[in-house]
Amino acid sequence: MGKVIGIDLGTTNSCVSVVENEKPVIIPADSGSRTTPSIVAFTKKGERLVGESARRQAVTNPERTISSIKRHMGTDWSCRIDGKEYKPQTISAMILMQLKKSAEDFTGETVTDAVITVPAYFNDVQRQATKDAGRIAGLNVLRIINEPTSAALAYGLNHGETQKVMVYDLGGGTFDVSIIEIGEGVIEVLATAGDNHLGGDDFDARVTDWIAGKIRSEYNADVRKDFAAMQRIRDAAEQAKKELSASASTQIVLPYLTTVKGEPIHPDLTLTRAEFENMVRDLIERTADPVRNALNDAHVEPSALGKVLLVGGSTRIPAVQEKVRQLTGKEPSRNINPDECVAQGAAILGSTLQGKGLVAAGTGQELLLLDVTPLSLSIETVGGVATRLVERNTTLPTRYSRIFSTAAPYQRNVEIHVLQGERPMARDNKTIGRFKLKGIKAAPAGVPQIEVTFDIDANGILKVSAKDLDTGKQQSITITADDRMSENEIEQAIRDAQNYAGQDQVRREGVELLGEAQTLLNKTEQTVKAMGKQLDRARKKQIRNDSHTLQKLVSKCRLDKVTEEELSAIREAKRQLEESTAGLV
Structure with a gap:
């Protein structure tokens, strides 16, 4: 294992x-x-x-x-x-x-x-x-x-x-x-x-805004729409934040950040720890x-x-x-x-x-x-109320059931609206799933007995089931939401990931192989030039032909689109040249 x-x-x-x-x-x-x-x-x-x-x-x-x-x-x-x-x-x-x-x-x-x-x-x-x-x-x-x-x-x-x-x-x-x-x-x-x-991203954003504001006031330059400049500013903001954990002040230097009226600007700013703490005080609070x-x-x-x-x-x-x-x-x-x-x-x-x-x-x-569940779990009941079944900080795994009934007379279907959060009204909590229990026996409102069960595993992942105790009809789901990937999407993503992994491996092999091939070509050229007329004419011709074949394949190869077949051809051409230069290179 x-x-x-x-x-x-x-x-x-x-x-x-x-x-x-x-x-x-x-x-x-x-x-x-x-x-x-x-x-x-x-x-x-x-x-x-x-x-x-x-x-x-x-x-x-x-x-x-x-x-x-x-x-x-x-x-x-x-x-x-x-x-x-x-x-x-x-x-x-x-x-x-x-x-x-x-x-x-x-x-x-x-x-x-x-x-x-x-x-x-x-x-x-x-x-x-x-x-x-x-x-x-x-x-x-x-x-x-x-x-x-x-x-x-x-x-x-x-x-x-x-x-x-x-x-x-x-x-x-x-x-x-x-x-x-x-x-x-x-x-x-x-x-x-x-x-x-x-988190840290929010601290970085405050420093980024401060730098962009300083550049605007000192250089009359609005860099917020310049993607490359803003990325450099974000990197500098993160670095400044880190340095201020050990120092009382830090220097933020951004040479050639952008141009103003055709002239490059080189912002050079000083940020003190006190200024930084002031701009993030509410985040820490x-x-x-x-x-x-x-x-x-x-x-x-x-x-x-x-x-x-x-x-x-x-x-x-x-x-x-x-x-x-x-x-x-x-x-x-x-x-x-x-x-x-x-x-x-x-x-x-x-x-x-x-x-x-x-x-x-x-x-x-x-x-x-x-471990515990971090948020309370509820279902929506009459009047849009979030009726809790599992309180926050309940030890996991846990299972809890409760009996509910219908709100309207002769209701045949009931929708189970599952919520997560601490607010008393359903609309104020996060919807994490909905499903329908169909085929309820027709009866006056309040008569059917519907048992709703919440089952949370050790991962904190929820399964909800609803059962009509009279008919025995049951429906259950492992909670999904509209923004969760479907099973088909997950399967496709798995295939894409495997393809990417294969492409990455081919590219890595390509980089290595092209490097080896180029080294061999350079050594071969130097050796042929150095030996001059000492080298047998037939062998020299063979070496030149093999070098030309390998050089052509190497020149045509594009790493972003390289295939295993291309690499195989380069390997074979490299082997041929190694054979024809055996004992020389």
Whole structure:
């Protein structure tokens, strides 16, 4: 049985880990970095780039580069490039395929099983979209796990003593806070809260706006419609934000950014930490309510917390750390790496699911994980009321049934409208699915007995069923929404992904083969020239013919459209030239 990898599919960066010798290790990316930028790009030659290579070319190819796709998971967002439509699941699958390849290169074996993390506050549709992305990437997703829970799992492996821990997870695009109890090998989530649209991207946007505003006032230049200039500004904003975590001020230098009246401008700006903190103060303040809500739901006083764990790159911002101190009265712990612990926790869970239980430090007991559902689940009843069946922070997996009846006399069909959220009225919550129970026995209003059951698995994914207790007729669905991919779309995306993987492999082989062929041609030309008349005339003619054949094939080859047949022809021509130059080159 192959290894199970743990994947932190992040908004800005993603990370992959695997358990080796009972310890989670981070798998490096092709670039050597321990994280992979969550960026996908399509070059004008039709090549697909993922990770660091996509990030490097974003300035020159901004319209064909996609980043922060996680913010669109579970929505109807899509983009069209070269006449082909891409949904969030498809783009996410490309990132997952890159992480899968890194894992296979690292372990030396095929990887098929994975545990993937999501923000604790992801709703059912977003979780299912993440699972679909894994499937498109060729992964068997064993479990979807909440990011703060995963971080606590990584922490709990080395800190088994009984304690209540708060995980404050502020990443590139999402914010989560979870209150977790660790004790005697059990990691139990008591409560979770968060904001799916709050993170490092928002901090970057504030700095980007500030830079663009300064350029407008100082140079009378509006750069907002200049894609390339704005991409450079965004990169500079992100870098400035990072530098201000360690320095009191930073210099933002953008030579040859754009032209004004035909003359190039070279913005040179200084941003202080105080100015930065002032422009993002309201964003940091937005983390306060979820923290208070999670503590209240868990019935835990801040003073009862043993540790506060900071997760996500944005927690490196000093003002964020200060806010955590104010809210909890605790000094945040630095016992875990904020960029890597989520992937490590997922790898730990993957190893546990595989039957290779890991023992928590100091307990001698295998880790047991008890997670919760982040949002209440309801159905719409008479008057547009959202009637709750499952309260938020209910331990998973869970199953709950309740009897309802018809609202109109002799009603033969009833629509089950499934909602997720905390508001009392249906219209104010998120619709995550609808289905109809047909064939109800005709009877006066209020007589039929319809049993509605919510069944939530360990991934937090919901199955809803409705049964007419009189006729025994039943209808059930695993929740889908209009913006979820259909089974046919998923199957097509899987085929496309496999084709892409094949094309990528052919291109990689092509780059290598063309390099070898060109080296051989250069050496052959030098050798023939150096030997002059010493070389037998017939052999010289053979070498020249073979060189010409290979050079012609190499010149015609276009990497963006290269086929296996073309590579085979180049290999054969290269072999012929190697034979005719044997002993010379």
